[in-house]
Structures are given as structure tokens and as C-alpha cells.
Amino acid sequence: MSLLVVGLSHRSAPVSVLERASLSEDARTKLLLDTVATEPATEGAVLATCNRIELYADVDKFHAGVAELSTLLARHSGVGLEELTPYLYVHYEDRAVHHLFSVACGLDSMVVGEGQILGQIKDSLARAQELHTAGRLLNDLFQQALRVGKRAHSETGIDRAGQSLVTFGLEQLSQGADVQDWANGKRALVIGAGSMSSLAAATLARAGVAEIVIANRTRERAERLVRILTEGDDTNVLARAVPMDAVPAELTRADVAVSCTGATGLVLSAGTIAAAVEGRTGAPAAMSETEDQGAGSGRTAARTDVRETPLPPTTVGAEEGCPLDLATVEPGFSLLGESAVAGIDAATLEQHGTWVDGGTSLLERRREPGTDTAADAELITALAATAATVGRIPERRRPEPVAAPPRPEPVLFVLDLAMPRDVDAAVHRLAGARLVDIESLAEASADAPMASDVDQVRRIVSDEVAAFGAAQRAAHITPTVVALRTMAADVVTSEIARLEGRLPGLDDKHRAEITQTVRRVVDKLLHSPTVRVKQLAAEPGGAGYADALRTLFDLDPETVASVSQAGNGNDKTDDFAKNGKNRGPA
Numbered sequence: 001m002s003l004l005v006v007g008l009s010h011r012s013a014p015v016s017v018l019e020r021a022s023l024s025e026d027a028r029t030k031l032l033l034d035t036v037a038t039e040p041a042t043e044g045a046v047l048a049t050c051n052r053i054e055l056y057a058d059v060d061k062f063h064a065g066v067a068e069l070s071t072l073l074a075r076h077s078g079v080g081l082e083e084l085t086p087y088l089y090v091h092y093e094d095r096a097v098h099h100l101f102s103v104a105c106g107l108d109s110m111v112v113g114e115g116q117i118l119g120q121i122k123d124s125l126a127r128a129q130e131l132h133t134a135g136r137l138l139n140d141l142f143q144q145a146l147r148v149g150k151r152a153h154s155e156t157g158i159d160r161a162g163q164s165l166v167t168f169g170l171e172q173l174s175q176g177a178d179v180q181d182w183a184n185g186k187r188a189l190v191i192g193a194g195s196m197s198s199l200a201a202a203t204l205a206r207a208g209v210a211e212i213v214i215a216n217r218t219r220e221r222a223e224r225l226v227r228i229l230t231e232g233d234d235t236n237v238l239a240r241a242v243p244m245d246a247v248p249a250e251l252t253r254a255d256v257a258v259s260c261t262g263a264t265g266l267v268l269s270a271g272t273i274a275a276a277v278e279g280r281t282g283a284p285a286a287m288s289e290t291e292d293q294g295a296g297s298g299r300t301a302a303r304t305d306v307r308e309t310p311l312p313p314t315t316v317g318a319e320e321g322c323p324l325d326l327a328t329v330e331p332g333f334s335l336l337g338e339s340a341v342a343g344i345d346a347a348t349l350e351q352h353g354t355w356v357d358g359g360t361s362l363l364e365r366r367r368e369p370g371t372d373t374a375a376d377a378e379l380i381t382a383l384a385a386t387a388a389t390v391g392r393i394p395e396r397r398r399p400e401p402v403a404a405p406p407r408p409e410p411v412l413f414v415l416d417l418a419m420p421r422d423v424d425a426a427v428h429r430l431a432g433a434r435l436v437d438i439e440s441l442a443e444a445s446a447d448a449p450m451a452s453d454v455d456q457v458r459r460i461v462s463d464e465v466a467a468f469g470a471a472q473r474a475a476h477i478t479p480t481v482v483a484l485r486t487m488a489a490d491v492v493t494s495e496i497a498r499l500e501g502r503l504p505g506l507d508d509k510h511r512a513e514i515t516q517t518v519r520r521v522v523d524k525l526l527h528s529p530t531v532r533v534k535q536l537a538a539e540p541g542g543a544g545y546a547d548a549l550r551t552l553f554d555l556d557p558e559t560v561a562s563v564s565q566a567g568n569g570n571d572k573t574d575d576f577a578k579n580g581k582n583r584g585p586a
Contacts, residue, residue: 032128198228
């Protein structure tokens with residue numbers, strides 16, 4: 001297994017970078033196809049949500065894989081590689097499995113414990129399967145991730161620790177008040193009819209809003225969501241569908257607006273929201289001088305939970321000519337930022353990039369312009385003269401803070417769950433409106449309490465990672481075992497044919513008995529070694545047993561490869577006899 005993950009998320013990058021790097025549906029498809037078209041990667045899958053963009057691949061070379069996947073992410077996101085690099089993280093082998101399992105359990109989500117990520121992982125797998133970019137490794141990985149996520153939610157109380165982004169966003173809009181009390185009787189406008197918008201509409205309906213208006217570019221999808229809301233047994237809400245051009249008028253009636261579309265540009269401008277506020281209050285909506293505290297101050301979440309370790313020589317250092325001097329560590333590691341792409345300092349980055357790219361530097365680093373030493377000398381001389389005259393160096397005093405006038409109570413609450421954003425960030429400064437967007441949620445979630453069940457989920461993830469690794473290592477040796485049994489079956493067939501040539505008068509009964517006896521002897525001789533080698537191969541570092549088996553029995557590598565490509569994991573010799581002959585004794 002050579003699983004590689006290159007990506008960025010709310011933990012490694014500010015929302016502004018995530019927003020610019022977000023991928024459209026078409027861009028995800030092209031990224032997947034380009035990934036498997038490159039030399040280092042044989043499989044590929046993209047996991048893209050509102051707060052993460054990750055590219056998974058099965059690669060045969062680590063360095064070339066990181067370089068290629070990083071370049072592809074930059075190319076298809078439209079963000080330059082040099083700008084994107086500081087926010088990238090890399091997970092390899094076991095650490096890559098651990099990362100995806102943690103993501104599936106909601107441990108890496110903006111709102112810890114939320115369950116929407118399972119649907120997004122399922123969609124990512126379906127897309128890779130549809131485009132035929134997911135092979136045995138990624139199919140096994142993503143399907144197991146879904147099972148691990150479901151196990152975490154069923155066996156622990158992680159659901160108590162987390163909630164959906166919709167629920168968390170409504171809590172931020174209500175500013176600590178009970179959401180049901182706050183939402184009761186309000187009129188809501190939901191823009192979009194996708195999965196997130198549908199969840200928002202259902203959550204608002206259960207919270208007790210009086211009316212929900214669904215606006216969508218495709219009228220049929222909006223009307224279908226209306227039917228779901230009105231025909232459900234758990235809600236009693238009025239709902240209707242409107243076209244997108246009716247949104248400005250509906251905003252003047254709505255108390256709450258939730259937007260989550262796939263648009264690449266703004267859906268609601270600051271002017272549109274200001275006009276809606278003015279239509280409700282009769283007074284112009286002015287821009288305040290300071291942003292609403294807690295509603296997007298530009299502070300980004302800290303980059304955490306990425307272990308920076310040296311690269312292991314067991315898989316990486318074996319690449320001939322690599323300029324990096326790699327220390328020995330356990331298989332599986334993670335890197336963050338510039339070290340994720342380079343694995344070393346900036347000087348070696350140039351050398352390594354040239355080596356990977358065959359003579360072309362991976363990154364053209366900009367040198368900081370030199371400082372003006374003459375200007376520094378003049379400043380020091382001036383300060384010295386001032387100190388000699390007045391006896392001290394003058395202080396640079398900060399201006400006295402100016403008390404900002406209190407903001408009026410909002411009459412329109414806006415929740416933007418889209419990435420890239422649907423609502424102009426300038427609405428944060430608009431009096432009479434309160435905006436909560438992905439950046440606001442990232443800031444608020446940094447201080448959210450963690451449930452005690454999180455530790456239990458982490459133990460589940462660790463156990464499942466170990467089990468998955470053992471299963472993959474055992475599966476890795478299966479083609480070799482099958483090839484060995486195939487060779488043994490060929491030897492038995494050859495010897496029985498030779499016996500018939502020497503004893504042409506042998507009757508059918510005796511021939512069958514002799515054949516059965518020889519096969520039983522061979523099966524018994526091979527049984528214990530093949531069972532034991534599978535057990536040993538499942539342990540860490542057990543990949544070498546397959547090589548030893550091929551060497552000891554002089555198995556043809558082409559036969560082993562053909563068995564592996566057949567995708568069949570059983571040991572039935574007859575099923576694989578057609579795959580070729582080995583160089584065993586005849």
C-alpha cells in the first residue's frame with residue numbers, strides 16, 4: 001500500500017484560501033482524470049467539502065507523487081503552487097488511513113462529531129467509481145471509512161459532541177438563545193435545493209418556523225423539497241417554491257435567510273441585503289465602522305493535529321538519486337505546509353524539486369529584497385540626537401479608542417454555508433443584519449466544548465487503522481501464495497502426465513487414486529507455510545515475506561502480477577492456472 005493524501009482544510013488554511021481553492025463539479029472530474037493519467041498515480045479520489053479539499057492517490061513513488069498531486073491541486077483550483085504550498089498537508093501510508101478514518105468519524109470536522117461528512121465521503125467514492133479512478137485500494141479504503149464512521153456514531157456518544165453545520169450556524173445566529181425559541185414563528189428563506197439546503201430547511205421546520213420559502217435555479221428541485229417539507233409527519237410548516245429572481249422581494253419578508261448554492265460568484269450582495277433591511281425598517285441600512293464581534297473578524301483557526309516527522313527510508317529513501325538524507329521512523333507519517341511538499345529546508349527544496357521534475361525547479365522561490373542599511377543608520381542617528389536633546393526617546397502613543405455607537409438589533413439573520421461564499425462579507429458591517437458564514441463558524445468552533453466520547457472514538461480509529469493495515473498487508477501476499485499454489489498444481493499435472501507415459505496400462509481408478517494422493521501431499525506441505533506467511537505478512541514490516549516466498553520458490557514475477565491484476569483474493573489454484581506458468585521444477 002502506497003496511499004498518499006495531499007490537501008488543505010480549515011485546520012491548515014484560512015477560509016479565504018479555502019474559498020479560492022474550492023473546486024467546481026467539473027473541476028473535480030478533470031482533477032480525478034488528470035491524477036490517474038500521471039505516472040506516479042494508479043488510483044485517485046477527491047474529497048471536497050465546504051472546509052476541505054483532499055486528493056487521495058495510490059502512488060508508486062512518494063516524492064514524484066507529492067510533487068504531481070500538489071501541482072494538480074494548484075492547477076485545477078486556480079491558486080498558484082507557491083501560494084498554496086504553505087497550507088498543504090501530506091499524509092502517507094498508515095497516517096493517510098488514520099486521517100480519512102478520523103474525517104469519517106467527524107473528528108477533523110469544523111464541528112466535531114457532525115455526521116454530514118459520511119455522505120460526502122460516499123459521494124466522493126461514487127464519483128471515483130463512476131470515472132473508474134478508484135481501484136482496489138481506494139475502494140477498500142473509502143468503504144471501510146464509511147463503516148468506521150458509522151461504528152463511531154453507533155457505539156459512542158460522539159453525536160452529543162457535534163452537530164451539523166446548519167444547527168451550529170443557527171446557534172450562532174441566535175447568539176446563545178435556544179434555537180427553537182428563537183426560530184419559533186419566524187419566516188425563513190432557503191436559497192438552493194441541494195443536500196445542505198435541504199438539511200437547513202428540515203432543521204428550520206423542526207425548529208418551529210412559520211413559513212419556509214425555497215428559491216432555486218431549477219424550479220422542479222425547489223418544488224420537490226417543498227413537497228418533502230409539507231408531507232412530512234414531524235413538521236407542520238407552510239412551504240412554497242419561488243424562482244431565483246424573486247429572492248430580493250422575498251428577503252424583505254424573511255426573518256432568516258440560509259444560502260448554500262454551487263454558484264461560483266456572489267448570490268447575495270451587500271446592496272441586496274441593505275435593500276431588504278431598508279424594506280423591513282423603512283430606514284437606510286448603514287455600514288458600521290467595526291465588524292460584528294463573533295461574526296467574522298478575519299481570525300483563522302490554529303493549524304493543529306498534523307504530525308511533522310522525517311520521511312521514512314523504507315519507501316521514500318529507496319528512490320535512486322534522491323538528494324534528501326532521510327531518518328528512520330515507523331511507516332506512515334504526516335507533514336504540514338512547506339515541509340509537506342519539500343520535506344526539508346528551502347535550499348534542499350530547490351535541489352529536490354529539480355530532481356523530481358527532471359531539471360525544472362518545483363518552486364521558484366522569491367528572495368526577500370535587501371534592507372536599506374543607510375536608512376537604518378539615519379534613523380538611529382536621529383533617535384540619538386532626540387535622546388540627547390530631551391533626555392529620552394519619544395514614545396509612539398496609540399490613539400485613544402473611540403467608542404463605537406451600539407449596533408441596532410438585526411432584523412434579518414443570514415446564514416451562508418456555501419464555499420465559495422454566496423453572501424458578500426461586507427454584510428458583516430451592515431447595521432440591521434447579522435451574517436454567519438463559514439469563517440464565523442471556524443472561529444466559533446475553535447472554542448466549542450469537546451465531549452468525553454471523543455477519546456473513545458479516537459481509540460476506535462486507532463484500532464480500525466491497525467486492522468485495515470493488517471488486512472492490506474495480508475492481501476498483498478495473496479497473489480504470491482496463489483502463484484505458488486498454481487505452480488504446485490502445474491507440477492502435479494506434469495508429473496501425472498509423465499507417470500501415464502511410463503505406465504500406459506494404468507486404469508482410471510488407479511490413476512485417480514494416485515493423482516488425489518499426490519495432490520493431498522502437496523496441499524499438506526504447502527498448508528502450514530502459506531497460512532503462516534499470511535499471518536506474518538499482516539504484521540508491520542511483513543511485506544518482505546512475499547519477496548522471500550517468490551525468491552525461495554523462483555516464482556515468475558509476471559505470473560504474480562497477473563494474479564494481482566485479476567483482482568481475485570482466493571487461493572483456488574484452478575482459477576489462476578490460466579494466468580501463466582512459473583519457473584518451478586518440472
